[in-house]
Amino acid sequence: MRVFSILVFLFAVGANAAPIEAPLQFKAYKDGIDSLLSWSPSQVVLSKQPPAGEWKLPSLKSSVPAFALLKLADTEFLIVLDNKSPKDPFYTRLYFDANANRDLTDDPEVATAGDYSWWFGSARLSTTSAVNVTFPVNGQLVPYAFSIHVSCGFSGFSTSLKQNGNWERLSFYVQPSCLLAGEFDYAGEHYLVSLCDQNCNGRFDDPAARPQNGVADYYFNSGDAMFITTGRQVEYGDEVGMGGYLGIKDTLFQVQVDRVANKMTLIPVTESLGKLNLPQGVVRLVLARTDTKSAVTVIDSGPSIALPAGEYRVYSYSVARKDASGKYWRLEARGSAKGIASRVVEGKETTLVACDPFQPRMKLAYYREPGFLDWEGSASFDFQLRGAAGEEVVGLYCGGKTPTDPLSSLQWTRPPKSPTYKIMTSDGQIVAQGQFEYG
Helix, strand or coil: HHHHHHHHHHHHHCCCCCEEEEEEEEEEEEHHHHHCCCCCECCCCCCCCCCCCCCCCCCCCCCCCCEEEEEEEEEEEEEEEEEHHHHCCCCCCCEEEECCCCCCCCCEEEEEEEEEECCEEEEEECCCCEEEEEEEECCEEEEEEEEEEEEEECCCCCCCCHHHHHHCEEEEEECCCCEEEEEEEECCCCCEEEEEEECCCCCCCCCCCCCCCCCEEEEECCCCCEEECCCCCCCHHEEECCCCCEEEEEEEEEEEEEEECCCEEEEEEECCCCEECCCCCCCEEEEEEEECEEEEECCCCCCEEEECCCEEEEEEEEEEEHHHHHHCEEEEEEEEEECCCCCEEECCCCEECCCCCEEEEEEEEEEEECCCCHHEEEEEEEEEEEEECCEEEEEEEECCCCCCCCCHCCCCCCCCCCCCCEECCCCCCEEEECCCCCC
């Protein structure tokens, strides 16, 4: 009675679940949550000219001031990089249109610190504390906090930004300095959750996505992030990519974040579902829909999860399995946009392609900085471990007493001797050999 068992499963999923509301509290950097904020900068395009339109600017002293337009929700804020003295070799002053009135003369100067080295050919400038701002969402002002980081690795002996080679190497990043934190109860468990606006656009509900310039087509989160755990303080190892859906135990919820009402609502999904069997020991899993921009985050699941019909690829996962001594090993992996997809069909059962079997792969890559000659580039020869869908293993931890022990509590153990390699011609002559390095 295979069909009968699947129908019973789909009927039971979420049958007794009701919507869950989790009140959210805004927490800025000063509230002691900086340890959660992983380095997740978002690059903002710089221009030598201010944006189109009328702007009231202070008297600028830099020979090459830089302008950046930061959009938070639906509000645009102008940022200007300048010098305190015309003789400064790199930017030393930062202006920010905090009230978004297109007038930068009525805003306080943003405190910054930086360093400059002609010898090493580099310079940096960063805000010394979070930049606090408010902007409207659905007619109501909401708070936000972020930091700014500027850097440049100069080309050749000149450090002048008038040179295109140096200007092109100038980078401007913004980094969120705030979270939305809350908690809720479900199925006898108490969950702590924090939402991070990882792409720094003022919203906290952008689903996990692959950046357009994603390295080697592997998923690097350009959406937002969720930290979620049970029964203890949230920590960095609890981070997963934000999804439009959240699977907890046997129930799938649609996730809605309301910044004005300061709440996250989880709405049970019960229609058009198919059954997806998961690999053994899944602790956390993020799946990317190939036909939409949505993603599904799965935590505390059983051997399977009910999902809306569609095609899914592995975005990331964490798997825990016990060895002969009784210790749990935790394996972390990230998926590829070119990885094997799994199709979920309404009312039917399928198995997610992921995890076993894992296979070693070697990758040869060549990189050259813009403006450099061919012989000034460098080649790398990488050893990778990939899963069944083409996902790459990025972390391996040992020592947990339970599958969900926090990563900070797991022991680092000396890894086995790293693999060796040989590069040979077609007739078998060895032209290079060596040993891979961890990291």
